[in-house]
Amino acid sequence: MKLHSPLDPDFLSRVRENFAKQQVMNLLEARLIHLAPGECAIALPYRENLTQQHGYFHAGITATIADSAGGYAAFTLFPPRSNVLSVEFKINLIAPANGEMITAHARVVKHGRTLTVVEFDVFVLRDGEEHRCAIGLQTVMCVPEKEKAVVVQ
Amino acid sequence: MKLHSPLDPDFLSRVRENFAKQQVMNLLEARLIHLAPGECAIALPYRENLTQQHGYFHAGITATIADSAGGYAAFTLFPPRSNVLSVEFKINLIAPANGEMITAHARVVKHGRTLTVVEFDVFVLRDGEEHRCAIGLQTVMCVPEKEKAVVVQ
Amino acid sequence: MKLHSPLDPDFLSRVRENFAKQQVMNLLEARLIHLAPGECAIALPYRENLTQQHGYFHAGITATIADSAGGYAAFTLFPPRSNVLSVEFKINLIAPANGEMITAHARVVKHGRTLTVVEFDVFVLRDGEEHRCAIGLQTVMCVPEKEKAVVVQ
Amino acid sequence: MKLHSPLDPDFLSRVRENFAKQQVMNLLEARLIHLAPGECAIALPYRENLTQQHGYFHAGITATIADSAGGYAAFTLFPPRSNVLSVEFKINLIAPANGEMITAHARVVKHGRTLTVVEFDVFVLRDGEEHRCAIGLQTVMCVPEKEKAVVVQ
Numbered sequence: 234m235k236l237h238s239p240l241d242p243d244f245l246s247r248v249r250e251n252f253a254k255q256q257v258m259n260l261l262e263a264r265l266i267h268l269a270p271g272e273c274a275i276a277l278p279y280r281e282n283l284t285q286q287h288g289y290f291h292a293g294i295t296a297t298i299a300d301s302a303g304g305y306a307a308f309t310l311f312p313p314r315s316n317v318l319s320v321e322f323k324i325n326l327i328a329p330a331n332g333e334m335i336t337a338h339a340r341v342v343k344h345g346r347t348l349t350v351v352e353f354d355v356f357v358l359r360d361g362e363e364h365r366c367a368i369g370l371q372t373v374m375c376v377p378e379k380e381k382a383v384v385v386q
Numbered sequence: 387m388k389l390h391s392p393l394d395p396d397f398l399s400r401v402r403e404n405f406a407k408q409q410v411m412n413l414l415e416a417r418l419i420h421l422a423p424g425e426c427a428i429a430l431p432y433r434e435n436l437t438q439q440h441g442y443f444h445a446g447i448t449a450t451i452a453d454s455a456g457g458y459a460a461f462t463l464f465p466p467r468s469n470v471l472s473v474e475f476k477i478n479l480i481a482p483a484n485g486e487m488i489t490a491h492a493r494v495v496k497h498g499r500t501l502t503v504v505e506f507d508v509f510v511l512r513d514g515e516e517h518r519c520a521i522g523l524q525t526v527m528c529v530p531e532k533e534k535a536v537v538v539q
Numbered sequence: 540m541k542l543h544s545p546l547d548p549d550f551l552s553r554v555r556e557n558f559a560k561q562q563v564m565n566l567l568e569a570r571l572i573h574l575a576p577g578e579c580a581i582a583l584p585y586r587e588n589l590t591q592q593h594g595y596f597h598a599g600i601t602a603t604i605a606d607s608a609g610g611y612a613a614f615t616l617f618p619p620r621s622n623v624l625s626v627e628f629k630i631n632l633i634a635p636a637n638g639e640m641i642t643a644h645a646r647v648v649k650h651g652r653t654l655t656v657v658e659f660d661v662f663v664l665r666d667g668e669e670h671r672c673a674i675g676l677q678t679v680m681c682v683p684e685k686e687k688a689v690v691v692q
Numbered sequence: 693m694k695l696h697s698p699l700d701p702d703f704l705s706r707v708r709e710n711f712a713k714q715q716v717m718n719l720l721e722a723r724l725i726h727l728a729p730g731e732c733a734i735a736l737p738y739r740e741n742l743t744q745q746h747g748y749f750h751a752g753i754t755a756t757i758a759d760s761a762g763g764y765a766a767f768t769l770f771p772p773r774s775n776v777l778s779v780e781f782k783i784n785l786i787a788p789a790n791g792e793m794i795t796a797h798a799r800v801v802k803h804g805r806t807l808t809v810v811e812f813d814v815f816v817l818r819d820g821e822e823h824r825c826a827i828g829l830q831t832v833m834c835v836p837e838k839e840k841a842v843v844v845q
Contacts, residue, residue, distance in 0.1 A: 283410050292836075563753055599760065
């Protein structure tokens with residue numbers, strides 16, 4: 234497995250500041266639990282108001298932390314003064330997200346100047362054991378700060 | 387375009403009851419705004435705590451209402467005493483979800499006994515005009531009530 | 540529905556020349572049957588050596604003409620002296636591709652400077668009637684000619 | 693990593709017979725190079741008539757061997773007297789498939805009674821070195837032999 238070298242020595246603080254600006258992470262009470270070059274993990278404890286009709290984590294909430302984990306895994310490798318955009322993602326819900334916490338782990342598969350491809354897994358913690366409940370792939374775009382995301386996308 | 391005939395004459399109340407059980411819809415303040423055989427739309431007004439780092443709706447929140455709209459579009463066609471599971475979905479975020487409200491519109495493309503395929507669009511309302519901000523495809527599974535979702539999936 | 544304006548007045552000949560270079564289209568005996576700004580359709584007559592284990596068109600062959608149709612639908616809108624790259628696609632095989640011909644129809648959903656999103660449908664002709672057998676979404680990249688695709692991607 | 697136990701002791705010969713019926717594999721000159729419970733790999737040597745406009749393997753051809761490898765990875769775990777259907781797949785083309793051979797490696801991520809989820813990687817061999825050129829996810833369906841695929845899907 235290829236190791237990634239960050240272009241920005243301050244990538245940790247840059248990602249943490251960006252995460253703090255995602256107000257939805259605060260609403261959900263999601264926490265950034267791992268950051269490394271090309272990697273990110275986000276954890277989300279169970280609350281009743283995050284659930285679908287069976288009382289499990291809603292697929293969209295699972296996707297929300299997976300999308301952010303994927304975006305930040307890519308963002309660790311971006312140059313200073315750049316923005317991150319999620320272009321698209323695909324997620325398979327492979328088991329019910331039935332448990333006390335879900336954790337999304339994302340890893341960069343291919344880092345390019347413009348596009349970065351990320352894979353992610355989501356695990357649910359139940360009775361002290363983690364079970365994989367989702368798997369996905371995401372395409373992320375690097376947008377230099379001066380450019381308008383609207384124009385470039 | 388083929389019209390869909392619901393197998394369950396009470397599909398409207400069945401979907402509405404199910405939607406009311408999705409507690410995350412209540413947290414987000416999402417509303418069911420359209421139901422017809424093979425169709426569903428869900429609207430979500432803007433709030434700061436639904437946003438990503440630029441103050442737009444987070445891609446995962448966009449995906450959350452799209453996933454539910456897709457699941458319910460399929461569910462309108464399911465027989466009585468059945469459950470709905472989201473197997474997988476793919477979403478392209480084609481423009482910033484920057485506006486006062488987003489609305490996910492889902493339509494059944496192919497209804498099968500076990501699997502139903504749904505397409506969806508998400509529009510953002512900005513200054514009185516709707517702009518498409520996302521498009522996606524979803525695979526949904528019908529699970530007869532007596533079976534365990536865990537086993538079948 | 541928004542109409543697309545091509546940036547290159549010679550887009551028709553540019554796409555046709557590019558199509559002629561895709562040698563696999565010749566192997567499969569696929570034909571370009573429709574071109575318009577933001578649109579492309581490709582048809583593929585049945586042959587036994589294009590089939591999977593049940594004698595239907597193989598899903599990958601269906602995907603092959605869909606991927607080319609999507610790339611060319613985007614390419615009609617690209618500026619002169621640019622290349623087209625398929626970044627990713629997702630396809631749902633919604634019915635057996637069992638018939639005398641399949642036809643992939645692709646339409647641009649969102650045209651951006653760098654990325655273009657395309658939707659496609661594939662129909663199979665059987666006993667004089669067309670049935671939709673696949674549906675998908677694709678992300679396509681525009682690469683200016685002087686840049687190296689390898690670097691940019 | 694969880695190991696998979698095949699339900700059918702004769703899974704190897706069953707998969708090989710099925711592969712031999714996929715006539716398109718013969719047209720492409722693709723070869724089954726690895727089979728184990730939950731795993732399959734298919735290799736495809738370079739030929740000019742498999743290429744897109746730059747002389748690389750066409751994305752659809754890459755997808756064709758990936759789709760078959762994924763279907764057979766799942767099929768190794770199916771019970772005797774069952775059929776395999778590709779429900780959907782998503783593929784990211786992460787580098788040009790520029791080389792002497794491509795090889796698709798598929799692994800089952802989750803095996804269910806009805807649906808099985810598979811991940812795959814495609815590598816291209818160039819100057820004696822393998823480079824990953826594509827990555828994807830696939831949903832595969834198990835259809836008991838007596839049922840009609842058309843009805844079930």
